Amino acid sequence: MRALFLALLLLAAPLAGAEPVAPPDTPLADGTAEARAVALMHELRCLTCQNQSIADSNAPQAQAMRTEVRQRIAAGESPAAVRALFVERYGDWVSFVPPARAETMLLWAAPLLLLLAGGLLLARRIRR
Amino acid sequence: MKRLLWVLPLILFAGLIALFAGNLGRPPQAVVVSRMIGKPVPDFALAGTGGRPGLSSADLRTGQPQLVNIFASWCLPCAVEAPQLEAMARRGAAIHGIAVRDQPADVAAFLARHGNPFQRIGADGGGLAMLGFGASGVPETYVIDGNGIIRHQHLGEIRAEHVPDLLARLEAAR
Numbered sequence: 456m457r458a459l460f461l462a463l464l465l466l467a468a469p470l471a472g473a474e475p476v477a478p479p480d481t482p483l484a485d486g487t488a489e490a491r492a493v494a495l496m497h498e499l500r501c502l503t504c505q506n507q508s509i510a511d512s513n514a515p516q517a518q519a520m521r522t523e524v525r526q527r528i529a530a531g532e533s534p535a536a537v538r539a540l541f542v543e544r545y546g547d548w549v550s551f552v553p554p555a556r557a558e559t560m561l562l563w564a565a566p567l568l569l570l571l572a573g574g575l576l577l578a579r580r581i582r583r
Numbered sequence: 584m585k586r587l588l589w590v591l592p593l594i595l596f597a598g599l600i601a602l603f604a605g606n607l608g609r610p611p612q613a614v615v616v617s618r619m620i621g622k623p624v625p626d627f628a629l630a631g632t633g634g635r636p637g638l639s640s641a642d643l644r645t646g647q648p649q650l651v652n653i654f655a656s657w658c659l660p661c662a663v664e665a666p667q668l669e670a671m672a673r674r675g676a677a678i679h680g681i682a683v684r685d686q687p688a689d690v691a692a693f694l695a696r697h698g699n700p701f702q703r704i705g706a707d708g709g710g711l712a713m714l715g716f717g718a719s720g721v722p723e724t725y726v727i728d729g730n731g732i733i734r735h736q737h738l739g740e741i742r743a744e745h746v747p748d749l750l751a752r753l754e755a756a757r
Contacts, residue, residue: 474655474657474658474684475657475684475686477684502615502719502720503719503720515684515710516710516719516720518710519684519709519710519711519713519714520714522709522711523711523714542618543618543619544617544618544619544714544715544716544717545615545617545618545717545719546615546616546618548615549615
């Protein structure tokens with residue numbers, strides 16, 4: 456039984472060619488730049504894990520994205536420019552903050568519209 | 584009218600349930616397609632690995648269309664597509680590799696086992712160069728035209744049935 460288990464384990468070994476674990480991040484020495492970089496990391500979506508921000512993900516690709524964010528912020532690029540760069544490569548999907556454009560107007564106006572509808576309903580009820 | 588107001592939330596709820604039920608069977612991971620198609624390869628310069636010279640964006644502006652294959656020794660589908668890369672290289676395709684988050688010894692062992700169809704291999708240790716292509720994983724293969732413009736992205740492993748299409752796209756990029 457044990458021999459069988461070992462044999463199975465050996466068979467599985469070449470398949471388990473797992474991605475190497477990335478070394479921990481090195482934060483930027485400049486505290487305000489690091490804070491700006493981290494704030495942006497919370498608003499960029501991890502590509503391999505999805506629906507997790509790159510700040511929260513321990514996927515190696517998320518770390519690569521964090522490294523690039525830090526490098527660009529350290530080089531003096533604005534967080535908006537870095538976000539735009541990732542959107543250029545991967546589309547709006549990569550950013551958790553939807554852009555304000557004609558086709559996203561309904562999305563941005565939705566809270567206001569819902570509040571208005573709620574207010575109207577409430578007003579009618581009170582008047583009665 | 585009053586009755587409709589009562590039924591409306593129920594209808595909305597039923598619609599929501601139908602939406603959720605309809606999406607149950609779908610794969611949870613959306614495919615992230617690169618938006619870099621039609622745009623020039625961003626500047627990068629990588630040192631060589633696997634016994635091949637390094638790869639830079641300048642190497643992709645030679646006037647000839649080329650394939651860039653993003654791979655890694657730790658990536659199983661990369662081993663699956665190796666025979667197809669070999670076949671394309673034999674048929675005259677210029678193929679370069681970008682080895683992502685890899686060690687030189689591991690790359691060498693991978694190429695010794697699965698073949699080395701690459702003219703150049705850039706070592707992308709940090710995995711930053713692949714981000715420039717709009718790549719979301721390994722393996723991915725890009726058709727680059729002679730002016731260094733990205734013309735096509737192939738997501739995932741290249742299977743035998745993909746080879747004619749990729750060779751045609753390479754020819755079309757001439």
